Amino acid sequence: MKKKLIYLIKIYRKYISPLKRPSCRFYPTCSEYALEALEKYGTVKGGIMSIERLIRCNPFCKGGYDPVK
Numbered sequence: 001m002k003k004k005l006i007y008l009i010k011i012y013r014k015y016i017s018p019l020k021r022p023s024c025r026f027y028p029t030c031s032e033y034a035l036e037a038l039e040k041y042g043t044v045k046g047g048i049m050s051i052e053r054l055i056r057c058n059p060f061c062k063g064g065y066d067p068v069k
Contacts, residue, residue, distance in 0.1 A: 002043045025063025036068045
């Protein structure tokens with residue numbers, strides 16, 4: 001399952017992300033964060049961390065440096 005999620009993120013980064021203007025308020029970007037979280041923590045915990053990060057990435061959040069811990 002982890003490989004499928006990573007594959008989907010890579011598809012997003014290659015084909016969908018270039019069509020949108022850069023809008024992520026964090027470094028590393030949300031997709032980079034998701035890839036790193038999935039690699040480091042696996043499908044369940046990494047997936048939850050990625051979803052939480054996507055929820056935080058909104059116009060009302062300050063953003064900034066937010067590494068996978």
